[in-house]
Amino acid sequence: MLKLEDYSVILRNALDKSHAIVIGCNCAVKYSGRAESFLPEGDRILIIKEDKTLLVHQPTGSNPVNYMKSGSSHIISFDGEKCVLKSKNSKEFMEIAIKSIHFFNYLKMSDGKSIVLTGTERDMADMIMKNPSLIEEGFKPYSQEEHTKYGFIDVFGTDKFNNVTIVECKRYCADLSGVTQLRRYAEKIKDSKGISNVRGILAAPRITPNAEKMLKDWGFSFVEVKPPKYLEKFDKNQQSLHSFTGSE
Amino acid sequence: MLKLEDYSVILRNALDKSHAIVIGCNCAVKYSGRAESFLPEGDRILIIKEDKTLLVHQPTGSNPVNYMKSGSSHIISFDGEKCVLKSKNSKEFMEIAIKSIHFFNYLKMSDGKSIVLTGTERDMADMIMKNPSLIEEGFKPYSQEEHTKYGFIDVFGTDKFNNVTIVECKRYCADLSGVTQLRRYAEKIKDSKGISNVRGILAAPRITPNAEKMLKDWGFSFVEVKPPKYLEKFDKNQQSLHSFTGSE
């Protein structure tokens, strides 16, 4: 069984070599920077990545309870009782006081691969550009990501009566902020082009009741569109994935 | 050196006991649910927490490249070549194919502590409630977190001329969406109370130029207010923290 003092030496060495480091330990965390926080002693998982990202995870939840972004610097010291990790970057600092270590690992990681992800809002906009009738018959999209001073319009075009039409896509459930966003664009277009007749369409799988009310109050409309999932067909062939049933 | 097959047995056992599990491994990840994704083979850190949260970390960056939320279920199998972790919840599933394991740890974590965090938007609103002159002379706040159908107003009160005044706080830099938020509240109040004179104030450390223009177009105003950091005084006494200089 290694002592805390020994760990601090190994840790310092692993840091120098830019290994990925994973520690299970009991520690307390202090943070000051964009906000201020203190986390009393408890069991945590610490991760320091090769890019100097530092994560502190509690036993539950998806998000780290504390963290430092990549590019931070870390130094280790041993004060006779605790192993202390001090981290800082240009705007923030953190101090982790480690009382005991349950496990310790470090590893040079090799990973050049990037994730391939589909079904994003951008994919929705692409799909609408290729298949405008998803919005309505006669809709003619002209451009994507149209830039205005008041924001970026997802899809910009005209309807069958040649009215300027703005489409804002939401990949999940459209809410109040989606409506205000659409409204902001519509007003900007009216203003800059000097036209009074601008249609606004919110395209999403669904919409909250309040958002729908606000949408109608403003004379805009909702169209049900689901984001595409290109890989679904691929996965349909992978029977193992769909026949799988897990236990708890 | 344990074989993959042996690991799969240990892993299954650790899962049953709701230990926190940390694995350094080479794996590929497939996900389908709110979107679809595929991540080819590479070295990753896997974490499964006691609440069944699953995180997949690459060697860099703050965020997991893939994850499953707490409450998911996980089952392990060994297909003769790879250890396969299949995870699912009501809407999503993930499959991790583990080719090799670099390290493996599990641990029953004990952590009843919660983080104490200050300097949030809520703290800003508290500060303004206690010291209304931060907004302007004569401002009288009446309530915090006023609920309306169209959203929650941060601070609600009257100015020295008794005009209804709405304050929206932003802890960092106020942007266009902050302005539309304020505007939405102002309109809702005008509408519901049948008054035409509602003032809107955006309180933040700073504001983007476009947001400021839109704010003025709508007759609202900006007040520079910084979020409080109560622990700063405390930390001032901790010389070690401030005199610290890291390497790298």
Place this chain on the structure above:
DNA sequence: TCGGATAGGCGCCCA
């Protein structure tokens, strides 16, 4: 670098 917007956002509160 700043600004604007999305995210498989997450997590929290409250109806």
Place this chain on the structure above:
DNA sequence: TGGGCGCTTATCCGA
């Protein structure tokens, strides 16, 4: 459970 929204949001993308 769903709506609304802040977040030490992070991350991406364009000017």
